[in-house]
Amino acid sequence: MNQDPKVIVALDFDTKEEATALVAQLDPSECKLKVGKEMFTLFGPDFVKLLIAKGFDIFLDLKFHDIPNTVAKACKAAAELGVWMVNVHASGGLEMMQKAKQAIADSTHPETKLIAVTVLTSMDAEQLAQVVPAVTPAEQVTKLATLANQAGLDGVVCSAQEAKLLRDKFAPDFLLVTPGIRPAGSDKGDQKRVMTPAMAMKSGVSYLVMGRPITQSGHPLETLKQVNKDIA
Numbered sequence: 001m002n003q004d005p006k007v008i009v010a011l012d013f014d015t016k017e018e019a020t021a022l023v024a025q026l027d028p029s030e031c032k033l034k035v036g037k038e039m040f041t042l043f044g045p046d047f048v049k050l051l052i053a054k055g056f057d058i059f060l061d062l063k064f065h066d067i068p069n070t071v072a073k074a075c076k077a078a079a080e081l082g083v084w085m086v087n088v089h090a091s092g093g094l095e096m097m098q099k100a101k102q103a104i105a106d107s108t109h110p111e112t113k114l115i116a117v118t119v120l121t122s123m124d125a126e127q128l129a130q131v132v133p134a135v136t137p138a139e140q141v142t143k144l145a146t147l148a149n150q151a152g153l154d155g156v157v158c159s160a161q162e163a164k165l166l167r168d169k170f171a172p173d174f175l176l177v178t179p180g181i182r183p184a185g186s187d188k189g190d191q192k193r194v195m196t197p198a199m200a201m202k203s204g205v206s207y208l209v210m211g212r213p214i215t216q217s218g219h220p221l222e223t224l225k226q227v228n229k230d231i232a
């Protein structure tokens with residue numbers, strides 16, 4: 001029984017029925033689950049609690065980004081739902097991340113992990129240059145990860161392409177959570193900074209976030225089992 005599966009399946013569905021049909025095939029020893037903005041907006045905290053009750057570790061991927069007081073209260077509310085992990089945008093700044101961390105520490109679930117999004121995996125160098133001039137994705141990820149580390153966060157969301165760089169810079173327990181994971185030959189969709197599951201694990205990633213390559217594969221359970229085999 002694996003207590004700490006490395007794949008986080010992103011439940012990005014617009015009906016609860018589709019999501020629960022998939023979840024019914026999965027086992028908490030094979031994957032964790034991620035609830036993002038779409039499903040949380042549609043189905044709210046009760047949906048999250050339902051998944052927790054089935055024994056899954058839940059990453060609540062709401063990417064909070066607001067003034068420190070607001071983000072801190074949102075993180076406390078998320079932690080008190082009983083989720084395994086929650087996140088904020090690192091570009092919200094040091095004070096915002098410190099207050100969020102403190103709010104979780106003061107909550108009824110101080111063990112909840114808090115990580116920060118660096119540069120979205122859907123952005124390439126050209127897109128990043130439209131919002132932050134004269135910096136590469138790797139430089140911007142490193143800068144924001146350093147800030148998150150300084151704020152005492154548990155880790156960051158980055159692409160697997162930056163994992164080796166960050167793994168060499170931070171302590172082994174600093175979590176690197178990477179979306180943009182694509183098995184060889186699978187459709188990239190809107191993801192730009194991608195890597196295969198096996199290469200990502202070799203680069204020092206802590207957890208792989210995978211949505212469409214599993215959920216839209218036509219045979220999700222087999223796909224997940226193959227990924228777990230590939231990274232074993």
Ligand SMILES: O=c1ccn([C@@H]2O[C@H](COP(=O)(O)O)[C@@H](O)[C@H]2O)c(=O)[nH]1
Nearest residue numbers: 010036119120121179180209210211212
């Ligand atoms: O930089 C980021 C941050 C979050 N995500 C989320 O991960 C999944 C990826 O889904 P795929 O279907 O495997 O592309 C999705 O829920 C995003 O909101 C990200 O992709 N990149």
